[in-house]
Amino acid sequence: MSRVLTIEMLFPEVANLHGDNFNITYLGQCRPDARIVRTRLTETPAFVTGAVDLVYLGPLTEHGQLKAIERLLPHKDRIEALIEAGTTFLFTHNALEVLGARIRNDEMDYDVAGVGVFELESTLRMFGRYNGKVMGTVPTVDAAHPVLGYKSQFSMVTAPESLPGFLTADRGIGRNTTTAVEGVRRGNFIGTSLIGPLLVVNPHFTRALLAQLDPDSEPTLAHESFALNAYEARLADFHDNRRWHPFERVQHESKQPNHP
Amino acid sequence: MRQLRLLLTLRLLTAVWAAKLAGVAIRALGRQGTHTPGLIARKLYPGIIGAVQHPAQVVVVTGTNGKTTVSNLLTEALLGEGLRVASNRIGSNLAAGIATTLIGAVTWTGKSRADIAVLEMDERSAKLVLPDLLPDVLVCMNLTRDSIKRNAHPAYIAWILSSAIPASTTLVLNADDLIASSLGAESNPRLYFSVDRLPTDENSPRGAAVDVAICPVCDHALDWDYWRFNHIGKVYCPACGFRAPDAGYRARDVDVASGRLTLELDGESRSAHLINDSIVNIYNEVAVAAVLDRLAIPRDRIVAAFEHLAPPTTRFALEVIGAVELVRILTKGLVGVACSRAFEYLSGFVGRKAIVLNIDEVSERVTEVENTAWTYDADYEYLAGDSLAQVVVGGVRRYDQALRLAIAGVDPARILTVESEVAGADRVDLDGIDDVFNLHSVHNAVITGTPVQKRLRERLEERK
Incomplete structure (x- = not known):
């Protein structure tokens, strides 16, 4: 017997770039009974006062990142407690950086502290946007169905090796050009720079996430055949060596490439 | 000192000649040669966009959508005024293309032979172009989402533009686009254009790409006098009273059946031919009217120009x-x-x-x-x-x-x-x-x- 899931989208009026909010639109179509709470910047997040099954934050502008930090900073302890308690979080693209320790943007002339939940530091290069693909396996899905996604970002992230990644890239780069470790996974917290949107282009991962959110019901994917066919076509492309550029590889520290 | 100036002049002329000769050679091969000559000139003289003699007035047109059409319309209207117009309308809108156009508008001795330049500019080229070009007028039609990989988001493009706009440039901006209308610094003279509420407009936004949602002053959710598409429309903040700028140049009473509209030109109403009934082209028409008015073209002739101007309809x-x-x-x-x-x-x-x-x-x-x-x-x-x-x-x-x-x-x-x-x-x-x-x-x-x-x-x- 399924129960009503509560999904909170944080600040969708400013965190809505790159079509990534369709992560939640799609999840909502997979679970039409889900209650989706859209929390504005000026409102107190639902997770502060009540139970939420999934907390989502999507891609932001640089200014939007600073606004999100300002609004989430007072709730740092609550976020940490929820992560510790096993609440599911999904922060995509540069939303993860909001929870880091520091965001540095020399070109826009700021260097600010993040919410500080994770020991991440982000450095933005406003004239060095990185575009590339990533493919890597995750523990919740069998190895035949790796997570696929795209990076399109100004930032590179550094973090201690002890902080587990969302995935380790078999192809493509991770948090930055010198590591294959991508994003952050702590308990049921997932932070990843991958766009696509992640849940739309990775039906196997989405099925696993649905099962995690509601273990007592059989997960159902919306528009399953289209989703699976799209995944298989993309997977075949991602396995094609001709489609990977040299800059999409993890580089040694000493010879980092200029991003096209 | 005199020797240094002479050397710089020689270097400049060398770059001009090299570009002109390259243009001749490329055109002899049957190609237009709107990019490479400027590329060569910029290699030989990186500051050539600023150093080459400019026409008496320089107008730059940029923005996500409409810059090509507006550049074309402006060029046609100014040619109709009998002016000699330097324009990159058939060529590259990157820094090299703009250099090619400017070089094409000077003689072999480097003297300007155009009265005015109308230059379409790719938004991302602003840093390479504007600080040296020092345009008299910069028009920004709108800044909406474009390629995710190249342009990221509109606020990023606005930052690039604002970082490069010279303090003396007069800005002609779309008041219905809060991102574009916020370009530049307080010191920039500015005028705004807009399109009054249309019957098809709505009261609140919808869709995936709405990039204006919160008040820039207090973060409160904005309300809309009218919403048109994406973040285009007229906003205000119910919490703190912030409002989008009022426009001195407005299109109103758009009548598709009769093919007419009314143009408000800084306090004066004129009936004009509607060059095209798509909303994008209504914005284009009122922006062109605003620029021509800024260039002191008589208003009777501005209105008359729209009788024969037509946007390309290739889409x-x-x-x-x-x-x-x-x-x-x-x-x-x-x-x-x-x-x-x-x-x-x-x-x-x-x-x-x-x-x-x-x-x-x-x-x-x-x-x-x-x-x-x-x-x-x-x-x-x-x-x-x-x-x-x-x-x-x-x-x-x-x-x-x-x-x-x-x-x-x-x-x-x-x-x-x-x-x-x-x-x-x-x-x-x-x-x-x-x-x-x-x-x-x-x-x-x-x-x-x-x-x-x-x-x-x-x-x-x-x-x-």
Whole structure:
């Protein structure tokens, strides 16, 4: 017997770039009974006062990142407690950086502290946007169905090796050009720079996430055949060596490439 | 000191001559040569955009959508005034193209032979162009989402522009676009243009790509006097009283039937010919009027110019075959906002529709894997509804497109996927259809758009 899931989208009026909010639109179509709470910047997040099954934050502008930090900073302890308690979080693209320790943007002339939940530091290069693909396996899905996604970002992230990644890239780069470790996974917290949107282009991962959110019901994917066919076509492309550029590889520290 | 100046002059002339000679050679090969001469000149003299003699006035036109049309219209209007106009309207809008145009407008001795320059500029080239060019006027039509990979988001492009706009430049800005209207510094003289509320406008925004939602003063949610598309419309903050700027140049009383509109020109109303009834071209017309007024062209002649000015209409074509309308629409893949406008236009047809949809980008097909995130920045939701009988999706990313359509609310039973892009023209069911649409992108216009159009035309002719 399924129960009503509560999904909170944080600040969708400013965190809505790159079509990534369709992560939640799609999840909502997979679970039409889900209650989706859209929390504005000026409102107190639902997770502060009540139970939420999934907390989502999507891609932001640089200014939007600073606004999100300002609004989430007072709730740092609550976020940490929820992560510790096993609440599911999904922060995509540069939303993860909001929870880091520091965001540095020399070109826009700021260097600010993040919410500080994770020991991440982000450095933005406003004239060095990185575009590339990533493919890597995750523990919740069998190895035949790796997570696929795209990076399109100004930032590179550094973090201690002890902080587990969302995935380790078999192809493509991770948090930055010198590591294959991508994003952050702590308990049921997932932070990843991958766009696509992640849940739309990775039906196997989405099925696993649905099962995690509601273990007592059989997960159902919306528009399953289209989703699976799209995944298989993309997977075949991602396995094609001709489609990977040299800059999409993890580089040694000493010879980092200029991003096209 | 004099020797140094002489050396610089010689270096400048060398760059001018090299560019001119390169242009002659390239044109002799049958190509236009609008980019390479400037590229060579900038290699030889990196500051050439500032150093080469400029016409007496320089106007730069930029923005996501409309800059080419506005540059063309302005150039035509100024030529009609008998002015000698330097324009890059047939060439590159990057720094090299602008250098080519400026060099083309000077003699072999470096003397300007144009009265005015009208230069279309790619937004991302601002840092390479504006600080040296020091334009008298900069027009920004709008800043909406463009390529995710290249342009990121509109606020990023606004930051690039604002970082590069000289303090002395007069800005002509779209008051209905809060991002574009915020360009520049307080010191910049500025005037605004807008289009008054239209019957088709709404009271609140919808869609995937709304980039203005919170008050820049207090973060409160903004309200809208009218909302048009994306973040275009007139906003105000109910909490702190912030309002979008009022425009001195406005289009109002747009009457499509009579082909007229009223232009408010800084306090004076003039009736004018409506050059085109699409909203984008109404903005283009009022922006052109604002710039011409700023350039002190008499208002009678501004209005008169619109009698013969016409925007290019290459993005869609409609033909009636029997009882069926066959509509071809260039639907720019990788740019969700552009696709939304095409889908919205299509949704305005009231009959029973069928669509052949091929809007993947060839440019990403051979050695890349197209990042399809852009499809979620596009409002495919315009296509959902009972009037859509069938959509046939072709090409490499057909399942991604089908999935996007289904998520948008298109009945999956009405979505057909075919491997070949061109085969959609044969597979689409034309029974009972009033309007057939051929949607293709830029780079597959010839290899897909044209053969699909030809085959659809043949099939409709056979059914007459």
